[in-house]
Amino acid sequence: MTPPFPIRKECPPGACDCKRELLENDPQADLRVLRLTKEEEKRLLARIEAIGTYGELMRVGQRLEEQLGVTLKITPGPNEVRTMRGFAIELSPRPGLCRKTRQAVPAAIRRCLEAHPEIAFAILDAHDLFGRPE
Template sequence: MDTTPPTRSPCPPGACDCGRETLQDLRILLLTRLEEKRLLERLENLQSLADLEHMQRKLYENLGIRLRISPSFNEVRTMRGFTIQIDDLPGLCRKTRQSIPAAIRRALERQPEIAYRLLDAHDLLRDA
Protein backbone atom coordinates (compact mmCIF):
# COMPACT_ATOMS: atom_id res chain seq x y z
CA MET A 1 0.00 0.00 0.00
CA ASP A 2 1.52 3.27 -1.12
CA THR A 3 0.53 6.20 1.06
CA THR A 4 1.81 9.64 0.21
CA PRO A 5 1.40 12.53 2.61
CA PRO A 6 -1.19 15.13 1.63
CA THR A 7 0.16 18.11 -0.29
CA ARG A 8 -1.06 21.65 -0.57
CA SER A 9 -3.65 22.26 -3.24
CA PRO A 10 -2.54 24.72 -5.93
CA CYS A 11 -3.59 28.35 -5.73
CA PRO A 12 -6.06 29.63 -8.33
CA PRO A 13 -4.33 30.78 -11.54
CA GLY A 14 -3.15 34.38 -11.31
CA ALA A 15 -3.84 34.63 -7.56
CA CYS A 16 -0.36 33.70 -6.39
CA ASP A 17 3.26 33.98 -7.49
CA CYS A 18 4.54 30.97 -5.58
CA GLY A 19 6.26 29.30 -8.54
CA ARG A 20 4.91 25.90 -7.70
CA GLU A 21 5.65 24.67 -11.22
CA THR A 22 9.42 25.12 -10.82
CA LEU A 23 9.79 23.27 -7.52
CA GLN A 24 12.80 21.05 -6.97
CA ASP A 25 12.41 20.65 -3.21
CA LEU A 26 8.90 19.31 -2.62
CA ARG A 27 8.98 19.66 1.19
CA ILE A 28 7.15 22.99 1.08
CA LEU A 29 4.11 21.26 -0.43
CA LEU A 30 3.67 19.35 2.84
CA LEU A 31 2.42 22.62 4.35
CA THR A 32 -1.28 22.09 3.69
CA ARG A 33 -3.81 24.73 4.68
CA LEU A 34 -4.62 22.79 7.86
CA GLU A 35 -0.93 22.47 8.74
CA GLU A 36 -0.45 26.16 8.00
CA LYS A 37 -3.16 27.05 10.52
CA ARG A 38 -1.48 24.83 13.11
CA LEU A 39 1.90 26.44 12.36
CA LEU A 40 0.53 29.98 12.70
CA GLU A 41 -1.19 29.07 15.97
CA ARG A 42 2.07 27.60 17.27
CA LEU A 43 4.00 30.72 16.24
CA GLU A 44 1.47 33.00 17.95
CA ASN A 45 1.89 31.08 21.20
CA LEU A 46 5.67 31.22 21.51
CA GLN A 47 6.83 31.24 25.12
CA SER A 48 10.54 32.11 24.93
CA LEU A 49 13.42 32.99 22.63
CA ALA A 50 14.54 29.35 22.77
CA ASP A 51 11.07 28.36 21.58
CA LEU A 52 11.33 30.82 18.68
CA GLU A 53 14.78 29.53 17.72
CA HIS A 54 13.47 25.97 17.88
CA MET A 55 10.65 26.88 15.49
CA GLN A 56 13.13 28.54 13.13
CA ARG A 57 15.18 25.32 13.03
CA LYS A 58 12.08 23.16 12.51
CA LEU A 59 10.79 25.39 9.71
CA TYR A 60 14.08 24.97 7.89
CA GLU A 61 14.49 21.25 8.56
CA ASN A 62 10.93 20.24 7.70
CA LEU A 63 9.90 22.75 5.03
CA GLY A 64 13.06 24.48 3.85
CA ILE A 65 11.82 27.89 5.07
CA ARG A 66 14.66 30.15 6.21
CA LEU A 67 13.37 32.71 8.70
CA ARG A 68 15.50 35.59 10.00
CA ILE A 69 14.46 37.94 12.79
CA SER A 70 16.51 40.95 13.76
CA PRO A 71 16.04 44.48 15.08
CA SER A 72 15.86 47.10 12.35
CA PHE A 73 18.69 49.59 11.93
CA ASN A 74 16.52 52.32 13.42
CA GLU A 75 15.15 52.25 16.94
CA VAL A 76 12.86 49.44 18.00
CA ARG A 77 9.92 51.17 19.64
CA THR A 78 7.25 48.61 18.82
CA MET A 79 7.18 45.06 17.53
CA ARG A 80 7.05 46.54 14.02
CA GLY A 81 10.67 47.57 14.59
CA PHE A 82 11.82 44.00 14.07
CA THR A 83 12.74 42.83 10.59
CA ILE A 84 11.21 39.41 9.97
CA GLN A 85 12.48 38.08 6.68
CA ILE A 86 11.64 34.87 4.85
CA ASP A 87 13.99 33.89 2.04
CA ASP A 88 12.40 33.49 -1.37
CA LEU A 89 11.28 29.91 -1.69
CA PRO A 90 9.43 28.53 -4.69
CA GLY A 91 6.17 26.95 -3.63
CA LEU A 92 5.64 29.19 -0.59
CA CYS A 93 2.35 30.99 -1.07
CA ARG A 94 2.30 34.79 -0.94
CA LYS A 95 -0.29 34.78 1.85
CA THR A 96 1.78 32.37 3.91
CA ARG A 97 4.82 34.59 3.39
CA GLN A 98 2.82 37.41 5.00
CA SER A 99 1.10 35.33 7.70
CA ILE A 100 4.25 33.95 9.33
CA PRO A 101 5.78 37.35 10.23
CA ALA A 102 2.37 38.60 11.41
CA ALA A 103 2.00 35.60 13.74
CA ILE A 104 5.49 36.16 15.14
CA ARG A 105 4.76 39.85 15.77
CA ARG A 106 1.59 38.89 17.65
CA ALA A 107 3.67 36.52 19.78
CA LEU A 108 6.20 39.28 20.50
CA GLU A 109 3.39 41.61 21.54
CA ARG A 110 1.94 38.93 23.80
CA GLN A 111 5.34 37.97 25.27
CA PRO A 112 7.54 41.10 25.28
CA GLU A 113 10.28 39.17 27.10
CA ILE A 114 11.03 37.41 23.80
CA ALA A 115 11.56 40.80 22.14
CA TYR A 116 13.90 41.87 24.97
CA ARG A 117 15.92 38.65 24.56
CA LEU A 118 16.10 39.24 20.80
CA LEU A 119 17.44 42.73 21.41
CA ASP A 120 19.98 41.36 23.91
CA ALA A 121 21.04 38.67 21.43
CA HIS A 122 21.69 41.34 18.80
CA ASP A 123 23.78 43.49 21.17
CA LEU A 124 21.31 46.06 22.42
CA LEU A 125 24.09 48.32 23.69
CA ARG A 126 26.35 48.15 20.62
CA ASP A 127 26.65 51.94 20.22
CA ALA A 128 26.92 52.84 23.92
Protein backbone atom coordinates in the same frame (compact mmCIF):
# COMPACT_ATOMS: atom_id res chain seq x y z
CA MET B 1 5.29 13.08 -10.04
CA THR B 2 3.02 12.73 -7.00
CA PRO B 3 4.69 12.96 -3.59
CA PRO B 4 3.82 10.34 -0.95
CA PHE B 5 2.44 12.99 1.44
CA PRO B 6 -0.51 15.43 1.23
CA ILE B 7 0.47 18.67 -0.49
CA ARG B 8 -0.90 22.20 -0.51
CA LYS B 9 -3.52 22.96 -3.13
CA GLU B 10 -2.52 25.35 -5.87
CA CYS B 11 -3.39 29.00 -5.56
CA PRO B 12 -5.69 30.45 -8.22
CA PRO B 13 -3.77 31.62 -11.31
CA GLY B 14 -2.43 35.15 -10.89
CA ALA B 15 -3.30 35.28 -7.18
CA CYS B 16 0.09 34.19 -5.90
CA ASP B 17 3.76 34.55 -6.78
CA CYS B 18 4.86 31.21 -5.28
CA LYS B 19 6.35 29.89 -8.56
CA ARG B 20 5.04 26.43 -7.80
CA GLU B 21 5.45 25.44 -11.44
CA LEU B 22 9.23 25.43 -10.91
CA LEU B 23 8.76 22.57 -8.44
CA GLU B 24 6.38 20.66 -10.66
CA ASN B 25 8.66 20.85 -13.70
CA ASP B 26 11.83 19.75 -11.90
CA PRO B 27 11.98 16.07 -10.89
CA GLN B 28 14.88 16.82 -8.48
CA ALA B 29 13.05 19.69 -6.73
CA ASP B 30 12.74 19.82 -2.95
CA LEU B 31 8.99 19.38 -2.36
CA ARG B 32 9.12 19.73 1.43
CA VAL B 33 7.60 23.21 1.31
CA LEU B 34 4.43 21.77 -0.25
CA ARG B 35 3.80 19.78 2.94
CA LEU B 36 2.53 22.99 4.52
CA THR B 37 -1.15 22.51 3.70
CA LYS B 38 -3.67 25.12 4.78
CA GLU B 39 -4.58 23.02 7.81
CA GLU B 40 -0.93 22.61 8.78
CA GLU B 41 -0.40 26.34 8.27
CA LYS B 42 -3.22 27.06 10.73
CA ARG B 43 -1.60 24.73 13.26
CA LEU B 44 1.78 26.41 12.70
CA LEU B 45 0.32 29.89 13.22
CA ALA B 46 -1.43 28.77 16.42
CA ARG B 47 1.84 27.22 17.62
CA ILE B 48 3.77 30.41 16.90
CA GLU B 49 1.25 32.56 18.76
CA ALA B 50 1.50 30.23 21.78
CA ILE B 51 5.29 30.57 22.04
CA GLY B 52 6.40 31.79 25.45
CA THR B 53 10.21 32.01 25.28
CA TYR B 54 12.97 33.05 22.92
CA GLY B 55 14.28 29.47 22.87
CA GLU B 56 10.92 28.16 21.69
CA LEU B 57 10.87 30.74 18.91
CA MET B 58 14.33 29.68 17.78
CA ARG B 59 13.26 26.01 17.84
CA VAL B 60 10.25 26.78 15.65
CA GLY B 61 12.59 28.54 13.22
CA GLN B 62 14.90 25.55 13.24
CA ARG B 63 11.99 23.16 12.65
CA LEU B 64 10.82 25.27 9.70
CA GLU B 65 14.29 24.87 8.22
CA GLU B 66 14.44 21.13 8.87
CA GLN B 67 10.94 20.16 7.83
CA LEU B 68 10.10 22.66 5.08
CA GLY B 69 13.47 24.00 3.98
CA VAL B 70 12.35 27.55 4.78
CA THR B 71 14.63 29.93 6.67
CA LEU B 72 13.06 32.26 9.23
CA LYS B 73 14.98 35.47 9.82
CA ILE B 74 14.12 37.83 12.70
CA THR B 75 16.32 40.89 13.05
CA PRO B 76 15.91 44.38 14.42
CA GLY B 77 14.97 46.75 11.61
CA PRO B 78 17.40 49.25 10.13
CA ASN B 79 15.92 52.04 12.27
CA GLU B 80 15.29 51.90 15.98
CA VAL B 81 12.88 49.36 17.40
CA ARG B 82 10.10 51.13 19.26
CA THR B 83 7.30 48.67 18.52
CA MET B 84 7.05 45.12 17.23
CA ARG B 85 6.81 46.57 13.73
CA GLY B 86 10.46 47.58 14.11
CA PHE B 87 11.57 43.98 13.66
CA ALA B 88 12.35 42.65 10.19
CA ILE B 89 10.69 39.22 10.11
CA GLU B 90 10.79 37.26 6.89
CA LEU B 91 10.65 33.76 5.52
CA SER B 92 13.17 33.02 2.81
CA PRO B 93 11.50 33.03 -0.61
CA ARG B 94 11.22 29.53 -2.05
CA PRO B 95 9.34 28.13 -4.98
CA GLY B 96 6.08 26.74 -3.65
CA LEU B 97 5.89 28.96 -0.54
CA CYS B 98 2.62 30.85 -0.80
CA ARG B 99 2.59 34.63 -0.56
CA LYS B 100 -0.10 34.45 2.12
CA THR B 101 2.10 32.17 4.23
CA ARG B 102 5.04 34.56 3.86
CA GLN B 103 2.77 37.27 5.30
CA ALA B 104 0.91 35.20 7.92
CA VAL B 105 3.96 33.78 9.72
CA PRO B 106 5.58 37.19 10.42
CA ALA B 107 2.20 38.54 11.55
CA ALA B 108 1.83 35.62 13.99
CA ILE B 109 5.36 36.23 15.29
CA ARG B 110 4.56 39.91 15.86
CA ARG B 111 1.44 38.93 17.81
CA CYS B 112 3.60 36.58 19.87
CA LEU B 113 6.13 39.34 20.53
CA GLU B 114 3.38 41.74 21.59
CA ALA B 115 2.07 39.14 24.05
CA HIS B 116 5.59 38.36 25.35
CA PRO B 117 7.82 41.46 25.19
CA GLU B 118 10.61 39.53 26.93
CA ILE B 119 11.08 37.59 23.68
CA ALA B 120 11.53 40.89 21.81
CA PHE B 121 14.15 41.95 24.35
CA ALA B 122 15.93 38.61 23.91
CA ILE B 123 16.01 39.16 20.13
CA LEU B 124 17.48 42.61 20.66
CA ASP B 125 19.99 41.19 23.11
CA ALA B 126 20.94 38.40 20.69
CA HIS B 127 21.75 41.06 18.10
CA ASP B 128 23.81 42.96 20.69
CA LEU B 129 21.71 46.11 20.63
CA PHE B 130 21.97 46.52 24.38
CA GLY B 131 25.72 47.04 24.03
CA ARG B 132 27.32 44.36 26.11
CA PRO B 133 30.66 45.42 27.52
CA GLU B 134 33.53 43.31 26.21
